[in-house]
Amino acid sequence: MTDTKNSARSMVRAALAGLAFSTAIGLSAAHADAITVYTSYEEDEIAAFLDKAKADLPDLDVNVLRLSTGDLHARILAEASNPQHDVIWGWAVTSMIDPRIGELLEAYQPAGIDRIAEQFRDKDGKWFATTGYMAAFCVNNEVLANKNLPMPTSWADLTNPAYKGEVVMPNPASSGTGYLMIASIIQMMGEEKGWQYLKDLDGNIAQYIKSGSRPCNAASEGEFAIGASFALRAIKNIDEGYPITMVIPAEGAGNELEANALMAGSKNKDAAKRFLDWTVSENAVNEYYNWKEIVTAKGGAMPEKFKAAGLPEDIASVMWNMDFAWSAENRGPVLERWQRELER
Template sequence: MKQKSSAIIIFLSAAVLLFNLCGCARRDSQRVVIYSCLESFRNQDMIEQLQKDLPHISVNVQSLSTGKIASKLKAEGTKSEGDIIIGLDTAYSESLKDYLEPLNGYDDSLYLDEFKIPGREYAIWERYGGCIVINEALLAEKGLPEPACYEDLLKPEYKNLIVMPDPKSTGTGYLFLENMVNFMGEDEAFDYLDQLVENIIFFTASGSGPVNLLIQGEAAIGLGLTFTVVQEINNGMPFKIIYFDEGSPYNTSSFAMLRDRDNPKDVAAVFSYLYNHFIYRDKALFSPEPIFKNQTITIPNYPQNIVYGDMKDINDIKHKENLLKRWRY
C-alpha cells in the first residue's frame, strides 16, 4: 500500500510539473511581448522610453534575428508569444501578413508614398542604406588610392583588403547582392562576384562584421551599413564613406501587431506609442535615412541627399531564395 501511495505521489508530481512546463509556453495576458530585430542599444532605449511613458504596462522585449522571428511566426502563427514585431525585414512581414493586425486606424499620411503599404498589415520602421567604407589611414599606409567604382574593387592591389557580409546570414550582405543583380544582371553579378572573391578576406556572418574588421585594422575596404559607419566616424575612427555611381543599396524593416491577442488594449497602446512617438526618436538618434516626408538628418557626419540604388525585388522572398541558392562563396 505504501509503495502504491508513493507511486501515486510521484505520478501527481510529474503531472504538476508537466502542467507547469506547458504553462510556460502559453502567452502571458499580463504583459506585452515585443520581438525585436534592432541592435541592443536601440532596444535599450526603447525599453527605457516605454518604462518612462507607459509605466502601467509590463513590456518584455526579446531580441531575435530577423530570420529567427520569421521562422517562429511561420511555425506558430497567431499562437506566438510575441504581440508586436519591430525591425523585421519587410520581405518577411509581407510573407507573414495573414497573421498581422491591419493598421487601418493609423495615419500613414506622413510616410513617403513609396513606403505606404497598400494592405496596411504592417508599417515601415526604417530604411537602412549600404555604403563602401574605407579606412583612410590603412590605405595611405599601403600607398593605395581609394576605389571609385565596383570595377576598381577587382584590382589586384586590393587583394586580401576587402570584406563583405555574407548574404545568406545577413540582410546587409543581401542588399548589396540584390543591388548588383539589378544593375549588372543576375548572371553578370555572379560573374563579378567570382572575381571579387579573389580580393575578399572572407564573408562575415554578421552585418557589422566588415566595420569591426576595419576598426581592428584587418581590412581596408568594407561593404557596410551607413549608420554603423557614421557611429564609428563619430567615435573618432579614420573612416570615409563612398557611394559608387550605382547609388546606395538599401532595404527597409517594418513593425506590426499580431492578430488575436489576449490583451488587445495593452498591445494597441504600446504599438500606438511606437507608431506615433518612438519611431521619430529612433530615426533622429539612430537610423535617420528618410521614410517620412520632410524628414531631416541631424546626426553629425551623416551623408545628406543620399542617392539610392535600384532595389527592385528586394521584398520578393522567392526571388531572394533563388539568388541565395546561387551563392557559392
C-alpha cells in the same frame, strides 16, 4: 542596425538602460498591459527606443526578443501555428512581405499613420515601415596609406586586384545587410552580369562575416582595408574616432526598410495597438533620427554627425530603388546559389 543583424540570440535587457521593462518573454504576457515584441533592431537602438516608449507609455511592459533578420524569419515561421509574440517591430520588409508571414498579420492603421507616406505602407494595411538602413563601405584611411591603395568609390572598384584579401562583407545567408547587397547588385547589373561580378569580387574577399556591422568594425580596427557594411555603423565608428571614410557606392546604395506589424494571433491586441501607435509618434520619430540613416516618417532632422560623416540630407539621391518584391521572391534561390558557388 552587438553586431548588426547578427545571429546571436539575445534577450534585450531594458534594465541596462535603467528601465522597468520586463525582459523575460512570456513573464507577463497574460496581462493587458504587457506585450511581447520580436525585432531585428540593434540592442543599443532598442534600449534607446524603449527608453522613450517607457516615458510615453509608463503602464506598458514590453518584452523583447532580438534576433537577426534571417533567424527571426525562421522563428516566426516555426511558431506559425502558435505565435508567441504580439508585435513585429523593426523587421526587414523583404521578410515581412513573405506571403506566409502575411497570413499571420492583422491589418492595423495606427494613430498618426499619416506621418508615413503610402509608399512605405502595405497596400492591405498589414505593415508599415518607419526606418531603414543602406549599404556603405567603411574604408580604413591608414591601411590605404600604408599599402598605397586607392580609395574605392563604387562596387566596380572593389574588383581591383590591388584589394585582394583586403575586403570583408556580410554573409547574405545570415545577415540582412548582406542579402540587400547581393540583391541590389543583381538588380543593378542583371542576373548574368550580377553573378559574374559577385564571382569576380569573391577573388578579393578575405572573409564573409555572419554580421552586418562586423565588417565595418574589422576595417575600423585595421584588420582589413575595406568593410562592406551599412551607413549607420560607419557613421558611429567615425564619430568614435576610428580612421575610416564612409563610402556610399556610386552605383547606388542597396537598402532595406524596417517595418512594424500586429500579429493576428495576439492575445493582447489593445496593448499591442498602443505600442504600434507609439512607433509613429513624434517622440518615436525624433529618436529614430538619432539612430537610423533612413527614417520614413515626416518630422525630425538628420543629426550633424551624420552629415559630417558624408551622408547627404537628400538620402534618396544615393539610394538604389530596390524592388523589394523581387528581393523577397528570389531570396531562396539567390541564397541557395550564393551558398553553393561562393560561401566558404
